[in-house]
Amino acid sequence: RYTEASLVKELEKKEIGRPSTYASIISTIIDRGYVYERGRALIPSWLAFSVIKLLETKFPKYVDYEFTAHMENGLDRIAGGKDTGKNWLTRFYFGSGDGAARSEDEAHAGLQQQVAQLGEIDARAINTIEIGDGLQVRVGRYGPYLEDVKHLDDDGNPRRASLPDTLAPDELTVEVGHDLIENHSGGPRALGVDPVSGGTVEVRNGRFGPYVALVVPETADSKTDVSAESKPKRGSKAKKAAAERPKMASLFKTMKPESLTLEDALKLLSLPRVVGSYEEVNAETGEMQTVTVQANNGRYGPYLTKTGDDGKSDTRSLGSEDEIFTVDVDKAKELFAQPKYGRGRGRGAAKPPLRDLGTDPETQKHVTIKSGFYGEYITDGETNRTLPKQYDAATIDPAEAFRLLAEKRAQGPSKRGRGRKAGKKGTTTKSASRKTAKTPKVSAAEKARADRRANVRELADKGWANTRIAKEIGSTPATVKADVAWLTEHEGYSRPSVVPAR
The missing domain is CATH 1.10.460.10 (Topoisomerase I, domain 2)
Incomplete structure (x- = not known):
């Protein structure tokens, strides 16, 4: 290598x-x-x-x-x-x-x-790499996978298995390949029968990982006789395919396909779980409304969804997948009362680090692993390094993380945009005078913004909703919401509860 x-x-x-x-x-x-x-x-x-x-x-x-x-x-x-x-x-x-x-x-x-x-x-020939004894690697649209064309399944088709990202090509021997085919071939395994629908519950392996599926038996009512029609209706195939598609749910990260039980599978298939409902004031209209909270598992982890009578929804992340089945209405209220983690400045509290790695012995700086817009990264507060895909945030050795940061520091600062910055430094006296001439206009705009925020604060103290404040000062609810967020972040403002309009 x-x-x-x-x-x-x-x-x-x-x-x-x-x-x-x-x-x-x-x-x-x-x-x-x-x-x-x-x-x-x-x-x-x-x-x-x-x-x-x-x-x-x-x-x-x-x-x-x-x-x-x-x-x-x-x-x-x-x-x-x-x-x-x-x-x-x-x-x-x-x-x-x-x-x-x-x-x-x-x-x-x-x-x-x-x-x-x-x-x-x-x-097909270009994307096929021979391993030996009938084993070959196929590079497909969704990534590489292993195929055994010598030992076929019961239907006469090649047996397949996904290749782990951690397995290097020189580590894929014939013995390792046969082990992957035998233990991770991806064939469905029946766990039992759903007592409600009578369908078969299976655990399967897909390109995005293991999942469970509920295969409902076909009934006489669900069969459609289209032989009398000379021409099928547009979209009938898509509707039929959607009807035949089984209900599916991904396994939790803590679950293994080999040890999954029927009870666990049925709990997964029951998601989303309705946590409950409660009354709250609509911040925009000032009226009372009933909101329904559901718990579910998604691409980015477990979360709660709160949906109001107006159809608008809000979400909050849960700490673990097990909380999906244990969180109650009181806990949901507490989570939704907290600020939502945002992606922009002033949109919410800072997201906590995924893991604390301790102090770097070389720089004596505190090193953590965080989750950003472009993925997980290692940082000491000054130098950031994207976490390579072969590492896991939960298991990477701190010494290895310190080494990755040291390599990033050795590369020096990024040269992106230096030419533009150099051009700005070489501004002439004439451009400087133009900039000075614009200063009064900026100050006037800042003064108008400060006056508007003062009015927003005064009316918010009275318990007015954003919509009512915007109508009073001739602005928009979105602007009022942004002003309240700015006051909260920069002036420590604590807004009182909204009083319902009479």
Whole structure:
């Protein structure tokens, strides 16, 4: 396996790239998913095997090491003034010697011949990597998976199993492959019968992980005879497919398909769970309304949903998946009374860290793992480093996290936008005078904003709703809501309860 340092040495040895391009080469193969980092090692992905197979079988000349090195030498000659870019591209496009094209038409004909010689590309063959003993890796639309074409299932189809992200290609031996097929082949396992519907409850493996499904037996009433119709109605196939689709629910992170019971599966299939209802004042209209709270599990974890009579809803995250079945109305009221975690400045309280890693012995700074808009990341308050996908926030060793931060610090600050900042520093006296001339206008706007916030605060103290305040001061409810949030954050304002309008 290569590290970044050993890969650069190999590029130098084969005369591929130059010192100024090594960093961009490594960044490109990582960003495109051809390799991923595990510690200091660069692990090739199965996607890379498929891409290389396509290039080597269809474009062998252009991925040959000698061609790449020759092209690099040509670029060096251009940089050194010994050749021109136009002449080099002309030779590349038209060729040289006796077989060179003498016009654009001949060049186009030559290119068309090269493309015609490619023939039809067999996508299945390109995306198939042989392992041995009938095992092969297939790179599909939703990622790589393992297929056994020698030992078929009861229906005569190849047996399949998903490949774990933590399994490197050189670790997938024939023995490991057979173990994956035998224990994780993804075939449905019947857990029992649902006492309400009489349907079969199964646990399955999908591309997004294990899940349970309720397969309801088909009844005579559900069968539709369309043989008498000469032409099916538009959308009838989609409706039929939707009707035949079983009810499904993903397993909790703490659950294992092997030990899942029928009782656990039925609880999952019963979601969303209705927690209860209670009365509260609508902050916009000032009127009393009944809200219904439901608990469910979603893509980003367990959460509560509060829906009012007007159809508008609000959500709050739960601390664990087990709380979905234990949270009550009082706890739900408490959660919805707290500010919602927001993505922007002034929209809510700061989201707590996912994990505390302690003090970095090198910088003596406190290091934590947080969840941001673009995913989980490691931070010491000054340097941020995205958590690589091969690591888990709950299990990564603190020493490894400290090392990742050290690598990020060694790269230095990002150069993005430096040119624009340099241009701003070189402003002339004339532009500075224009900026000074605009200052009174900004101050006037700030004064008007401060006056409006003072009016909002005065009316909010009287228990007025946002809609009523906006109508009184000639603004909008959204602006009033933003002003209250600003007063809460910057002036410690605590708004009293809204008094229902009479």
